[in-house]
Amino acid sequence: MIVLKLGGSVITHKDRAETLDGASLEQAADSIARALENEGGALEGGLVLVHGGGSFGHHNASEHGVSTTTGTHDAGAVLEIHGAMKTLNQFVLTRLLERDVQAVPVHPFSTACRDGDGALELPTSQVKSMLAEGFVPVLHGDVIAQTGRGATVVSGDELVVELARALEADRIGLCSTVPGVLDEEDAVIERISNYEAVESVLGASETTDVTGGMAGKVNGLLELEGASSIFGLDGLASFLEGKNPGTTIE
Numbered sequence: 001m002i003v004l005k006l007g008g009s010v011i012t013h014k015d016r017a018e019t020l021d022g023a024s025l026e027q028a029a030d031s032i033a034r035a036l037e038n039e040g041g042a043l044e045g046g047l048v049l050v051h052g053g054g055s056f057g058h059h060n061a062s063e064h065g066v067s068t069t070t071g072t073h074d075a076g077a078v079l080e081i082h083g084a085m086k087t088l089n090q091f092v093l094t095r096l097l098e099r100d101v102q103a104v105p106v107h108p109f110s111t112a113c114r115d116g117d118g119a120l121e122l123p124t125s126q127v128k129s130m131l132a133e134g135f136v137p138v139l140h141g142d143v144i145a146q147t148g149r150g151a152t153v154v155s156g157d158e159l160v161v162e163l164a165r166a167l168e169a170d171r172i173g174l175c176s177t178v179p180g181v182l183d184e185e186d187a188v189i190e191r192i193s194n195y196e197a198v199e200s201v202l203g204a205s206e207t208t209d210v211t212g213g214m215a216g217k218v219n220g221l222l223e224l225e226g227a228s229s230i231f232g233l234d235g236l237a238s239f240l241e242g243k244n245p246g247t248t249i250e
């Protein structure tokens with residue numbers, strides 16, 4: 001099975017608060033629908049989707065001073081951040097359903113949490129049941145309760161790592177707004193197996209982002225046993241066909 005994240009930077013205009021990038025979301029939904037129609041293809045074992053926040057969630061979290069480590073005890077702030085993510089989730093589900101993809105929501109706020117050290121606990125038995133019944137579960141970056149800190153942000157990137165581990169994913173992909181991890185000359189780095197070797201080129205996101213941009217992605221994916229890929233929207237169809245576009249992290 002495949003765990004795929006649609007980056008918020010792809011499906012929204014990340015520099016404008018709560019603005020969907022409808023054309024890119026539709027292109028992504030088309031690629032997913034086409035890949036699922038392909039019997040015997042790479043998606044035969046099922047697909048779990050995660051999407052990020054982009055201009056939904058990050059702006060709200062930033063306004064309330066909430067990040068993956070700084071929490072809030074203000075339920076109003078939680079509702080605003082979670083509400084923005086649910087709005088985006090609804091857009092994603094609708095575009096998939098319009099293409100007959102049997103996409104269903106999983107909201108991390110109602111199921112996941114962090115311990116006092118920030119370690120993520122993400123139950124996955126409901127995701128497994130959904131997969132077994134032929135659904136495409138769609139999770140998203142969110143706020144979640146954290147022991148001693150109220151509620152903190154959980155990135156879609158963290159969810160991908162946890163899902164990949166718990167579901168023993170065969171393939172893991174992060175589709176972002178860049179064609180891969182870029183070096184100093186903006187060329188795509190083909191393979192990364194060591195964080196220190198690329199640390200100097202890994203930065204945060206250029207837009208409002210409370211979860212760590214490219215550095216966080218590479219760090220998280222390197223923790224996994226198997227290989228994973230970071231690629232742009234133009235690489236999505238090829239990734240879903242079983243190829244390795246963009247940067248391979250192993």
Ligand SMILES: Nc1ncnc2c1ncn2[C@@H]1O[C@H](COP(=O)(O)OP(=O)(O)OP(=O)(O)O)[C@@H](O)[C@H]1O
Pocket residue numbers: 006007008009010014051052053054055058156175176177178180181182183201202203204205206207209211212213214215
């Ligand atoms: N070496 C690098 N190569 C590519 N992108 C980089 C690099 N260093 C920093 N970045 C930034 O990381 C961004 C991608 O991370 P970002 O977290 O914004 O993506 P996303 O996961 O698609 O979005 P979201 O976090 O909203 O879901 C790029 O747009 C770029 O600004």
Ligand SMILES: C=C(C)CCOP(=O)(O)O
Pocket residue numbers: 008051052053054056057058061081085140141142143153154155156157210211
């Ligand atoms: C900012 C919120 C609420 C979620 C962020 O998820 P990400 O875009 O995957 O980092």
